[in-house]
Amino acid sequence: MKFLPLFKQKVWGGNRIKDLGFDYDPLPNCGELWALSGVEGNESVVENGFLAENHINELIEIYMGELIGEKNFDRFGTEFPLLVKLIDATDRLSIQVHPDDALAQRRGMENGKTEMWYILAAGEESEIVDGFEQQVTPEEYKQFLAAGRVESLLHIERPYPGDTFFIPAGRVHAIGKDILLAEIQQSSDCTYRIYDYNRPDADGQLRQLHTEEALDAIDFSPTADGKTHYTYRPNATTPLAQCPYFTTNLLAIDKPLRKDFSSLDSFVLYLCVEGIAAVNSMNTVVPLHAGECVLVPAVADSVELFAKGQARLLEVYIDPDQWKGESRNHSHDNDWLAELKSV
Helix, strand or coil, X not given: CEECCEEECCCCEECHHHHCCCCCCCCCCEXXXXXXXXXXXXXXXXXXXXXXCCEHHHHHHHHCHHHHCHHHHHHHCCCCCEEEEEEEECCCCCEEECCCHHHHHHCCCCCCCXXXXXXXXXXXXXXXXXXXXXXXXXXXXXXXXXXXXXXXXXXXXXXXXXXXXXXXXXXXXXXXXXXXXXXXXXXXXXXXXXXXXXXXXXXXXXXXXXXXXXXXXXXXXXXXXXXXXXXXXXXXXXXXXXXXCCEEEEEEECCCEEXXXXXXXXXXXXXXXXXXXXXXXXXXXXXXXXXXXXXXCCCCCEEEEEXXXXXXXXXEECCHHHCCCCCCCCCCCCCHHHHHHCC
């Protein structure tokens, strides 16, 4: 299944997503493209095939484990468990932190937010905030925050295209200016903003900070090196991130590649991040260009991937063997070339 994108205007948003081939008129910019979402009120809608015009959570309710995997359905129920985005930041975003599952649930939310970033483009002066430079106590943090000096505590990374950053819940972080990236995250919109450079919002007011709420969420330990170091091999699977919430691999292909998922109890999604590709599974061929996302149901045993020239894809799934714990579900009652040339 291929999905229609959702476009989000942001004060800091740019227009590089339009350069990928998307039309988000009449919005003046697009800070975020939601490629696949089960967030209530922002559910992604299927674009192709006989399921077109249905949204993702409706289909999970109908197909359950056949779509997302039996154990994933036990764990997550009928809300798709991941949110996949492109983010185009022309200005630096606020410094923020996300709670983990335990804290989020104590505060009445379904889950926390662990995420990862794959950098698509970055300017010469772009920076990523990724944790603290050295060990900080909560008392020191509050003193620096009150004095407007919290930036001096932060660990800064220089991002380059192809870099990957894994951001676990609890890590203070921020996306800098002039950056285009892909984000894979838990399906959660819970963000605690701790510092926003004293900038006004569109109405001229200082944006709300969540100083007290963030204190219990923050991991005050230092980050020595936040980048994921990897060496990719063409036409092979390169691991980027593996955690209880998602597994993400990079596939850089210039010839057909077949993947066997017969032993995996999960959906598999592909987000194209460079070039033009096609995904063939269950007698359906779906073409993709950068920024587009396709979901392969859990019942599919295999996938064939193709590229027009060279392409890069992020491969994402939730491996039940990576997590332990009880179910959070409430109830269970209920010819490719020709197609590729048409992209």
